[in-house]
Amino acid sequence: MPTNRQLAKQEADIYAETLFEAQNKAGGQDAVLEVRAQIEEIIAYNRSHVDLTDALKDMSYSPEQRKALVEHVFADCASTLQSMLGVMAERGDIDMLSRVWNGYNREIAEKLHVVVVDVTTRVALDDHLRKVITDKVSADLGSNIVLREQVDPSILGGIVMSANGKRIDASVASLIDRARTVLKQTSSDGGEC
Secondary structure (H helix, E strand, O other): OOOHHHHHHHHHHHHHHHHHHHHHHHHHHHHHHHHHHHHHHHHHHHHHOHHHHHHHHOOOOOHHHHHHHHHHHOOOOOHHHHHHHHHHHHHOOHHHHHHHHHHHHHHHHHHHOEEEEEEEEOOOOOHHHHHHHHHHHHHHHOOEEEEEEEEOOOOOOEEEEEEOOEEEEEEHHHHHHHHHHHHHHHHHOOOOO
């Protein structure tokens, strides 16, 4: 007999598969990747707008009101994503969105044979560095790679990459933080600096 957690995962996987199939049929890999980015933005938005998340889960609002709220707030998203979010809001499942995103990434990897690698740097990548990163990560993961690049001037330098739920932080700030931690441990252990 499946547990509640297993049932929730199955339900999230159904949302993810349905959305993937609709997007893939509508526009292929580019459309699929566009919706992936939109879901990621929505998850970040929901984390910083707790009132919206609470309203979408609040059963004192009618299903139609929750659906209308989603359609209004996320009007710029792909229509298939809006539809899925509307169904999730109607059913009070909006808190499953992170699970849906994970399932959607699995669909991309399994059906398109692509891994999306998020790359954050201080300055934009040039073509040579983009190729080096793509070749290296592709060889390491044994899969085709799609880079999703982001420039973040707040990092001092280096690179931050994430794929398949794993993150590699080789930014200068993280290296400094690690060095600071080692120095603190050394000084608290009675060692010399």
